[in-house]
Amino acid sequence: DAGVIQSPRHEVTEMGQEVTLRCKPISGHDYLFWYRQTMMRGLELLIYFNNNVPIDDSGMPEDRFSAKMPNASFSTLKIQPSEPRDSAVYFCASSLGGTGVYEQFFGPGTRLTVL
Amino acid sequence: AQRVTQPEKLLSVFKGAPVELKCNYSYSGSPELFWYVQYSRQRLQLLLRHISRESIKGFTADLNKGETSFHLKKPFAQEEDSAMYYCALSAPGRTALIFGKGTTLSVSS
Numbered sequence: 628d629a630g631v632i633q634s635p636r637h638e639v640t641e642m643g644q645e646v647t648l649r650c651k652p653i654s655g656h657d658y659l660f661w662y663r664q665t666m667m668r669g670l671e672l673l674i675y676f677n678n679n680v681p682i683d684d685s686g687m688p689e690d691r692f693s694a695k696m697p698n699a700s701f702s703t704l705k706i707q708p709s710e711p712r713d714s715a716v717y718f719c720a721s722s723l724g725g726t727g728v729y730e731q732f733f734g735p736g737t738r739l740t741v742l
Numbered sequence: 743a744q745r746v747t748q749p750e751k752l753l754s755v756f757k758g759a760p761v762e763l764k765c766n767y768s769y770s771g772s773p774e775l776f777w778y779v780q781y782s783r784q785r786l787q788l789l790l791r792h793i794s795r796e797s798i799k800g801f802t803a804d805l806n807k808g809e810t811s812f813h814l815k816k817p818f819a820q821e822e823d824s825a826m827y828y829c830a831l832s833a834p835g836r837t838a839l840i841f842g843k844g845t846t847l848s849v850s851s
Contacts, residue, residue, distance in 0.1 A: 630785065631785075662841075668843075669828075669843030669844060677837070718786070720786075729832060731839065732787075733785045733787065735785055
């Protein structure tokens with residue numbers, strides 16, 4: 628099993644452009660989480676899904692951010708329009724429900740740079 | 743508000759020395775506490791959770807509700823322990839984890 632897969636691994640874009648980050652969770656996991664990591668704020672939860680349904684999006688910074696999970700094996704995080712302050716490492720993680728929900732399996736992350 | 747504080751950004755110790763990574767939390771109830779670790783060029787992964795009361799790779803962590811702390815300890819550090827360590831909290835019945843900002847542990851010979 629390749630674990631959680633994220634693409635792209637690195638993204639450099641210019642301010643104002645649309646950015647789409649992709650995530651494939653571990654097969655059989657029914658929770659999916661999106662995190663953002665910065666030096667200043669550490670690791671912050673943006674949104675999480677259970678069985679493809681968004682449960683808590685209170686961490687999404689503003690309307691420029693949106694996330695979808697059209698099926699159990701794919702999720703996207705979109706930023707439109709992007710701004711330099713969005714530069715960060717974005718992680719996707721997945722977990723099983725029940726007692727396993729807290730063992731989150733993280734992807735390698737996408738390093739986003741907005742110029 | 744729920745908060746996790748890791749006061750040290752960097753902790754440097756020599757091989758064989760004891761290690762204590764500090765974690766304090768802010769929560770009025772009985773949270774679940776976790777330690778996650780990220781080794782160089784590896785993914786962030788769960789190290790241990792307080793409810794398991796187990797030792798993983800020689801590390802232990804005790805939940806002290808009076809001091810609202812969950813410090814990670816190891817009696818004798820090894821070079822392979824060098825990594826970024828994150829303390830995390832979850833409120834009962836809540837799925838989301840709240841992470842601290844992390845502490846980088848550097849073990850040198």
